[in-house]
Amino acid sequence: MDRRELVAGIPGAQARQNGQNAAQTYSETIVSRSPAGGDVLGQVRIATSQQIGQAMEEARLGQAAWARLSIAQRLLFVRTLRDALYRQRERITRVLIAEQGKVYEEAQVEFLATIEQVDFYLRRAAAILAPEQVSERLLPHRKLWVAHRPYGVVLVIAPWNYPLYLSTIPVVTALLAGNSVLYKPSEYATQIGELLAMAIAEAGFPPEIFHILHGYGPTGAALVEAGPDRIFFTGSVPTGKRIAHAAAEKLIPVTLELGGKDAAIVLADADITRAATGVVWSAMFNAGQTCGSVERVLVDRRIADRFVAAMQKVIERQVLNGDGSPRRELAAVTTPAQIEIIDSQVKDALAQGARAVTGGHRLDRAGGRYYAPTILVDVTPGMRVFQEETFGPVVAVLPFDTLDEAVTLNNATEFGLIASIWTRDERAALRLTPRLKVGNVAINAHLEATGLTSTPWGGIKASGYGRSHGPDGLLEMTYSQTINADRFGFLHEPFWYPYTPVKRSFFSRLIHLLYGPTWRDRLKALF
Numbered sequence: 001m002d003r004r005e006l007v008a009g010i011p012g013a014q015a016r017q018n019g020q021n022a023a024q025t026y027s028e029t030i031v032s033r034s035p036a037g038g039d040v041l042g043q044v045r046i047a048t049s050q051q052i053g054q055a056m057e058e059a060r061l062g063q064a065a066w067a068r069l070s071i072a073q074r075l076l077f078v079r080t081l082r083d084a085l086y087r088q089r090e091r092i093t094r095v096l097i098a099e100q101g102k103v104y105e106e107a108q109v110e111f112l113a114t115i116e117q118v119d120f121y122l123r124r125a126a127a128i129l130a131p132e133q134v135s136e137r138l139l140p141h142r143k144l145w146v147a148h149r150p151y152g153v154v155l156v157i158a159p160w161n162y163p164l165y166l167s168t169i170p171v172v173t174a175l176l177a178g179n180s181v182l183y184k185p186s187e188y189a190t191q192i193g194e195l196l197a198m199a200i201a202e203a204g205f206p207p208e209i210f211h212i213l214h215g216y217g218p219t220g221a222a223l224v225e226a227g228p229d230r231i232f233f234t235g236s237v238p239t240g241k242r243i244a245h246a247a248a249e250k251l252i253p254v255t256l257e258l259g260g261k262d263a264a265i266v267l268a269d270a271d272i273t274r275a276a277t278g279v280v281w282s283a284m285f286n287a288g289q290t291c292g293s294v295e296r297v298l299v300d301r302r303i304a305d306r307f308v309a310a311m312q313k314v315i316e317r318q319v320l321n322g323d324g325s326p327r328r329e330l331a332a333v334t335t336p337a338q339i340e341i342i343d344s345q346v347k348d349a350l351a352q353g354a355r356a357v358t359g360g361h362r363l364d365r366a367g368g369r370y371y372a373p374t375i376l377v378d379v380t381p382g383m384r385v386f387q388e389e390t391f392g393p394v395v396a397v398l399p400f401d402t403l404d405e406a407v408t409l410n411n412a413t414e415f416g417l418i419a420s421i422w423t424r425d426e427r428a429a430l431r432l433t434p435r436l437k438v439g440n441v442a443i444n445a446h447l448e449a450t451g452l453t454s455t456p457w458g459g460i461k462a463s464g465y466g467r468s469h470g471p472d473g474l475l476e477m478t479y480s481q482t483i484n485a486d487r488f489g490f491l492h493e494p495f496w497y498p499y500t501p502v503k504r505s506f507f508s509r510l511i512h513l514l515y516g517p518t519w520r521d522r523l524k525a526l527f
C-alpha cells in the first residue's frame with residue numbers, strides 16, 4: 001500500500017490533495033526581512049480566528065484516521081519527509097542564512113542536527129512506541145501492558161533562533177505518535193516555517209493533520225484558546241508562563257522549552273587552550289542566540305587571568321579580523337529587540353563596574369545587525385548580565401575560590417538548562433554533576449549537548465519542564481494507557497465477592513509473607 005492509499009480513508013484528504021482548499025480570508029501579513037542586510041525575503045498572511053477554528057476542526061477530524069494507521073505506515077510518511085528535507089537542503093540552508101542571519105556552516109549544522117533527529121526516530125520510533133509488557137506481583141494471573149496513545153491535536157509554537165530544528169522535532173514526534181499538528185512558526189521565521197510546511201506537503205501527509213498558522217503573540221494565544229489536546233512550546237520565559245497559565249485554565253498538558261543562563265565551570269587543571277576554544281565557540285555560535293550557549297564563565301581564580309587572555313586570543317584569531325572587524329564566522333543578531341536586550345545588559349554591567357576585555361558594543365556591518373564578541377570581567381552575581389538571559393555573543397566571567405562556591409554560583413540564577421565542567425579529572429567532574437541544578441551536564445564540551453538525538457533534552461526551574469529528543473521526546477507526545485487482561489480464563493477473580501474466612505486468612509498471610517520486616521514476621525504466613 002503506498003502513501004496515497006493510506007490517506008484515502010482520511011476525511012477530506014483527497015479533496016485537499018486535488019487542490020480544493022476551503023475558502024480562506026486573511027487579514028494582515030508578516031513581511032520577512034534579512035537581519036544581515038534588510039532585504040525583503042517574502043511575506044505570509046496572518047491566520048484569522050476563522051482559519052484557526054477551521055484548522056482545529058479539520059485536525060480533529062483527520063487525527064482519528066491518522067492514529068489508526070500503524071506506526072510502520074506513519075513512518076513511511078516520515079521517511080519521505082526526510083527525503084524531501086534532504087532534497088531541499090541547499091534551499092533551507094540559504095533561507096536560514098537569509099532570514100536568521102546565520103553563517104553558512106552554522107546553518108548547515110542546524111540542518112544536520114534536524115535531519116539526524118528525524119533519522120533517529122525513523123530507526124527507533126517503532127520500538128519506542130511499542131506497547132510495553134509488564135507484570136504485577138499481586139495479580140500474576142492477569143496480563144498487563146502499557147500502550148502509548150496520541151493526545152489528539154498538538155499545538156507546536158516555535159521560536160526564531162533555530163527555526164528549522166525547533167519546529168521539525170516537535171512536529172515530527174507529534175505526527176509519528178499519531179497526533180495531528182497545528183504549527184505556529186515565529187513571526188521572525190515565517191519563510192523557514194513555509195519550507196517545512198512544503199516539505200510536509202511534498203511528503204504526502206494528509207493535509208488535515210498538519211496546519212501552519214502564521215502570526216504574532218495574539219495568534220499564538222488564540223491557538224492556545226482554541227483548545228488543543230497538548231502544547232509543545234519553545235521560547236522565552238515570559239511567553240512560557242503566559243501559555244502555561246492559559247493552558248492551566250483548560251488543563252491542557254504543556255511542554256515548555258525555555259531559556260538558559262548556562263555556565264562553563266573551568267577548574268584549575270583544565271587544558272586552557274582547549275577549554276578557551278570550546279567555551280568561546282559555545283558562547284559565540286549563532287551570535288550567542290542559543291538557549292544552551294555559554295553566557296557565564298565560572299573560573300578557578302588561580303587560572304582566571306590566563307583563561308580570560310586565552311578566550312580573548314580565540315576571539316581575536318577566530319571571530320575577528322586583525323583590524324577588529326568581525327570575520328564571517330560571526331552571525332547577525334536576528335531581531336531588532338534582541339540587540340537592544342544585549343546592549344542594555346552590557347551597558348548596565350559596565351555602569352556597575354564591569355569591564356569589557358574585548359567588545360562591549362554594537363558592530364554595524366553592511367547595514368546588518370551585529371554585536372561585538374564580548375568578554376566582561378569584574379562581574380558580580382547581582383548584575384543583570386549574570387542573572388538574565390542575554391542571548392548574544394557575550395560572556396560574563398566570575399572567578400571562584402572553592403568548588404562549593406562554583407556550585408553555588410552555577411545554581412544562583414532562575415535557569416537550569418546546561419552546565420559544562422572543564423577539567424582533566426573526569427571523576428572530579430562527575431562528583432560535581434549531582435550538585436548542579438541543570439538538565440544537562442557536559443564535560444570538556446558545552447553546546448554539543450543541545451544537538452544530542454538519543455538522550456532527553458530539557459531543563460529545570462525557569463528553563464521549563466518536559467523533554468524533547470530521544471525516547472522521552474517521542475513519548476512526550478503520547479499518554480500512557482495501561483491495559484490489563486485475563487491470562488488463564490478463570491471464572492472468578494480472587495478480590496471479588498464473596499468475602500469468605502478463607503479469603504480473609506489468605507490476605508493476611510499474603511501481607512505477612514510479602515512485607516514482614518523479619519523472617520519471624522514472614523513465617524506467620526504459614527500459620
Ligand code: NAD
Nearest residue numbers: 158159160185186216217220221235236239257258259291
Ligand atoms: P518568544 O517567547 O518571544 O516567542 C516564541 C513563540 O511564541 C513565537 O512563535 C511567538 O509568536 C509566540 N508567542 C508570543 N506570545 C505568545 C502568547 N501570548 N501565546 C502564545 N504564543 C505566543 O521567544 P523567541 O524570542 O522567539 O525565542 C527565544 C527564546 O526561546 C529564548 O528565551 C530562548 O532561550 C528560548 N529557547 C529555548 C530553547 C530550549 O530548548 N530550551 C530552545 C531555543 C530557544
